[in-house]
Amino acid sequence: MTISIANSSPHVWLPLPVAAWQDTYQTLHLWTQIIGKIRLALAPKLNHWWHSTLYVTPRGLTTSTIPDGTRSFQITFDFLKHQLLIETSDGITKTIALAPRSVADFYQAVMRTLKDIGIEVQIWTMPQEIADPIPFEQDEQHAAYDPEFAQRFWQILMQADRLLTVFRAHYAGKCSPVHFFWGSFDLAVTRFSGQRAPEHPGGVPGMADWVTREAYSHEVSSCGFWFGGGSIEALFYAYAYPALESFKDYPIQPPAAFYSADMQEFILPYETLRQSDDPDAMVLEFLQSTYEAAANLGHWNCAALEYKPVLKG
Structure with missing residues (x-):
């Protein structure tokens, strides 16, 4: 699609x-x-x-x-x-x-x-x-607020939210809202296959195992936008749970996207899309192709789950 x-x-x-x-x-x-x-x-x-x-x-x-x-x-x-x-x-x-x-x-x-x-x-x-x-x-240590950067943060979120919402609209199966997780400070949307997943092993830094297991109780293809941290700059990301070994080798688009072994997910660097003549197309291509990686390798019932909205005319 x-x-x-x-x-x-x-x-x-x-x-x-x-x-x-x-x-x-x-x-x-x-x-x-x-x-x-x-x-x-x-x-x-x-x-x-x-x-x-x-x-x-x-x-x-x-x-x-x-x-x-x-x-x-x-x-x-x-x-x-x-x-x-x-x-x-x-x-x-x-x-x-x-x-x-x-x-x-x-x-x-x-x-x-x-x-x-x-x-x-x-x-x-x-x-x-x-x-x-x-x-x-x-906490008296963290006390900074630069209005310009706060506005840039929100304006980027608006653009990411717009595209994730378009992507979400083409799915008839169970799907999360497009929402902002304050723990990880990222905007995300998650599609579900409808099948239970193996119990998550836990071990996510800063998160109790029982919290993680509830989050990943069912098979998912998840994507979103993260503002980065440390030496990592902002990026769009996509991952699947459970992830098959071949997931990282799946041919995704656009060519600028790649699998990060450190993050264990596909990423599209934000600065790369900023330099593109068509950032929207680049992001949507990334979201769709990484979903296809999860759905095809996981043998999802794509014919039943995917959806094209009915338009007038």
């Missing part, structure tokens, strides 16, 4: 090298974990931890609606006005400035604001999937 859409301008894919925004990146990662853990604590439990994620909006990232007894609320990072917006179904609106401030200060401000409007919630304050974690209430 070939997925095609009108090409976006290459200029919407903004530069964001890890070194340029490392401090803001680390702080935002921890801030999103605080807000994500609030949703995790209060939202009804969904398979594969889908109740814990955040979603891209035209202004930033949101929890979407979270129930609180008979009322509801949502928390949104607004990267245009640079504020955290807390809204309730009974008409209360509170804002917290997104500005240089420590994780500890941000955590206290969020929890105090929620308490002031009658929302009681307790979260585990230890960050996850992060090396050398510091409890939120003790």
